[in-house]
Amino acid sequence: DAKTTQPPSMDCAEGRAANLPCNHSTISGNEYVYWYRQIHSQGPQYIIHGLKNNETNEMASLIITEDRKSSTLILPHATLRDTAVYYCIVRVSSGSARQLTFGSGTQLTVLP
C-alpha cells in the first residue's frame, strides 16, 4: 500500500471547518484513500473513503486532487468531540482482504 504523509498536529476552533491534508504521491490507480479517526483510548472509527471523485457523508467531505497525489478531509463544523488522531490510509479496493496500515496520523485538537 502507498505511504501517506500527514502533519503531526493541527488545531481548529470549535464551529469552524477543519481541513486535514494528506499526501499520497505514490498512490496506484486501484488504491482508495481511506480516513479513520481514533479518539483517545478507543478503537479507530471509519470516516469516509474515495477513489477519484470527491465524497461526502454525514461525518465529513473528502476532496481528492485530480492527480490523486493528495487529499483533504473536511469536517465542516468541528466540535470538541472531533478531537482525535486522524489517519489517512491508502489501500487497494474494499474487496481486498488486506489489513490497514496505519501511519502516525494527525492529532486534531478542537479548541473551545
Place this chain on the structure above:
Amino acid sequence: GAVVSQHPSWVICKSGTSVKIECRSLDFQATTMFWYRQFPKQSLMLMATSNEGSKATYEQGVEKDKFLINHASLTLSTLTVTSAHPEDSSFYICSARATSGRGTGELFFGEGSRLTVL
C-alpha cells in the same frame, strides 16, 4: 455501521499469567479479523491476521507461541497473551472484515482492550 465488540475492555493481571481477549462481530460475518497493538503515543501496529478455520498469520517479530490466536467461528476471534509480562502491557485492538450484509468488504474496529501486567 457494523459493530465489532471486544471483551474485556480492560484487564489487569499478574506477571506470568495468561489473558484472553475476545473479538466478536455482532451483526455480520467475518472470515478475516486483524489484531493490532498500540503502545502509548504510538500508532497501531498489526500483529496478526486471523482467518476462520485456519492458522493465523503473524507479522514479523510477533511470537506466535506467546500471542495465541483462535478464529473458530465467523463471528469470534480470540487473542491469548500467554505468560504475560509488563512489556506486554498495551492497547489491543481487533478489526473485522465484513463478508456479508451492510458494509461488505469494509473493515470495522473494536473498542480496544487495555492490558496492564503488574
